Amino acid sequence: MKTIDVEKLVDKFKLKQLNDAPIDSIVTVSDVKRPGLELAGFFDYFAPERVQIFGTTELSFIKELPKELLVERLRKLCSYDIPCIIISRSLEPPEELVEAAQQGGIPLLSTDYSTTSFISRLTDYLEEKFAPEITKHGVLVEVYGVGLFIKGHSGIGKSESALDLVKKGHRLVADDAVIIRRFMRGALVGRSPELSQHYMELRGLGIINVRTLFGAGAVRDEQSIDLIVELEKWDESKNYDRLGIQEEKEEILKVTIPKVTVPVRPGRNLAMVMEVAAMNYRLKRSGYNAAEDFTKRLEEKLKSE
Structure with a gap:
């Protein structure tokens, strides 16, 4: 099975790391995900093997959540074996997300690209690498x-x-x-x-x-x-x-x-x-x-x- 190190993604897209989690995790699929439903509490069809993308929509949504509920959902999200979380537009993540990713050992990364642009570039790159x-x-x-x-x-x-x-x-x-x-x-x-x-x-x-x-x-x-x-x-x-x-x-x-x-x-x-x-x-x-x-x-x- 083909895999790609998260460290290669960091080098390829010049990503900035926002926490101290090790970046030795691997990506095994070409699909990426914006965890909107999961942040709303629905985890039935969650795909943790995908790279998780947080854009303006996701960050705006979680800022409106009560703190206890926010911490609960972010901890549940980060309890899965996620290869990495990437925040677009160099947006500032809430402290709760930084802590949850750190506790889960998940690299929290940031890019200057807009959400749509970065997803397009990342998907093209992963599809090329994972193509049979x-x-x-x-x-x-x-x-x-x-x-x-x-x-x-x-x-x-x-x-x-x-x-x-x-x-x-x-x-x-x-x-x-x-x-x-x-x-x-x-x-x-x-x-x-x-x-x-x-x-x-x-x-x-x-x-x-x-x-x-x-x-x-x-x-x-x-x-x-x-x-x-x-x-x-x-x-x-x-x-x-x-x-x-x-x-x-x-x-x-x-x-x-x-x-x-x-x-x-x-x-x-x-x-x-x-x-x-x-x-x-x-x-x-x-x-x-x-x-x-x-x-x-x-x-x-x-x-x-």
Whole structure:
């Protein structure tokens, strides 16, 4: 299970600590919480594993509570194993909150950001850190803004095709091993392992540094995965789709990605095919499907005759 130290949050967002509690606690989930219902006394569905955010609303509310009730609710809140409490806008917390957090051993932190802005930044950071990921064999390139994940058996020509695309002005993201991460919104983003970033292996030639050979504009650190291109050896007995009406799909980390299968045989310009695949994907995203348009025109022609 992935975890993040609260100390990393302090360093990342330049948080100020308001008590002496140790900051060795850990965050285990990407969600954050504003404990409004809990401050009102309702703890049935409290999620103590989340980072707790106190903004103007929460602090204004607890200041209106009678002191005995305030102390009771804050002590109950801080009796849970909370990773940390963060106060936005550098607001001054009531002494009762400082004491309750200290007694519960919970770090009480403060940020200059507004509540909404800080929650947005913190959530984005935690989602990125907690996003599930997997490493897959293949090549990831960016072609006309479309992320193509090229896969296929070893030696089929993935790296050579990617190099041809780079020469045409497109960008390499990862060769051989692609680390794929799923974000909460259901998008896949791929990157290269740090060790092999910007490097490519070409059989018969060896390892090359794409950034050094073609410049900084020939590579990028990460890219969304929009289309899977699977290369396979041309099989004369196989019936390949010639219209493109039946769309293939593949699931990675529970995200479904459109896929095209490209048969490989000598003399076929794979880089050009992939460029067209990327442009065709963009057209489909904009609402135009050439295969459906052609089929419709063909049906109308047959009916008229």
